[in-house]
Amino acid sequence: MKRIISCVFALAVMAVSPSAYAVQPDEIMSDPAKELRARDLSRELRCMVCQNQSIDDSEAPLARDLRLLVRERIAAGDSDAQVIDFLVARYGEFVLLKPRLNSHTWLLWLLPPLALAGGGFALWVNGRRRTKAGTSQDDALFALTADEETRLERLIAEPSPDKPV
Structure with missing residues (x-):
């Protein structure tokens, strides 16, 4: 009976605990507002190694480099749009988990419906x-x-x- 209770307790703890992110402690910015912006942006960017994971969730070295790059751009004073535009200019539209609706992606957005x-x-x-x-x-x-x-x-x-x- 004790084993069942401990298993149920362990499952409950795992269900309630927040999901683990790949962000390392040395990446976290000292300003909580900037860190929140960096995390929000990281959730919108695709890890190009994992491809269907955000860089916030990925443990790939390239994802870490992109997270650090996002934090550098935020520390330099760039807005969220400027950071996204910089990364799109550098890596292409593929870096966005949710592609923008423009003339190149209208088929991507309209074909499923x-x-x-x-x-x-x-x-x-x-x-x-x-x-x-x-x-x-x-x-x-x-x-x-x-x-x-x-x-x-x-x-x-x-x-x-x-x-x-």
């Missing part, structure tokens, strides 16, 4: 087609021939040996 709408429309058309075709097929499938109808009437009319008359 269009594909979803097209798939929904195709399902709707297919359902309508099946409903229309299904009624005529069902009628033909369950229609009885004249011989079958007479045999069925005969079976219904004659008493069953299992049933009392």
